[in-house]
Amino acid sequence: LADDKVAAHLPLQIDGSNNAFQHYAAMLRCEETGVLTNLQEQDAPASLYAEVAAQVASLVEREAEQGNAMAAMLEGWITRKVVKQTVMTVAYGVTAVGARRQIYGQLEKAGFDANHTYPASQYLSKLVREAVAQTCPAVCNAMKWLAQCARIIAKSGSSVCWTTPAGLVVEQPYRRSDAFRIDTLLQRISINRRHNECPVSVQRQVNGFAPNFVHSLDAEHMMRTALAAHDHDIRFAAVHDSYWTHACDMGHLSDVLRTEFMKLHASPLLAVLYDELAGKHQDLELPPPPDTGDLVLTDMLQSKYFFS
16 A cells, blocks of 8 residues: 555545435534534544444343343344444335345344244334434434425325436436226236326325435435546546545545535535425425534544545
């Protein structure tokens, strides 16, 4: 790494620390979530996964003391690895079934009793989601607000549509299918067809808005970083929130991606989103966006664990 010639050819990668939660922390200016996702400088990296695991372990211990047999079986099995995937995907709209499957897979890998893995995964996935809500209440409230807006808009017959800071118009295409039947001499065929005249699928519009909105932001952050890297003649590759460059340029890329993240969140994105939605649907009464906190975004520029 100290040799410039070697460093010029060795690729390195850095990853965002709970990237979706980082975007929510920045949008909400939430200090608590900002600390847990390393938007503030700290001597050691914070871990949202470890925090949630500790919270779940505490809940399990308490319920075991109250006589819950399943909780008693799970004591000692709650680790960061068991909860990580579910915590990560909460911000991306993981369903109860999806969370249960994730926990099931982790317990199975850990060697938990196969006869009790299914009910244990059902029980534990619920506790993990409860722990995330307790650990990051501001994020969960923002996701609920987005879902409320989507429900009101979808029930009026419209699909949810918004514009990213870069000017990209995003529209959720979720609609119910138009079914019709074709009778032939040999058989009867049922065909489902979706087109723009089909009524919107209210539940899919609701379920998709929060994860799609945050996805549009992390995609824009990656795009902004890629463009800035090109301007600075930095070789760049990325998958979602995993950014790659050569070792000799990693320090430079680290500065660039932090600057672009701060620029992306410079404006109050949830307030801007509310104004856009309210302007498009003036006949609807949408709830106001959640309050923001006191997180200072410029602190993130000095946080070495923001992307690491």
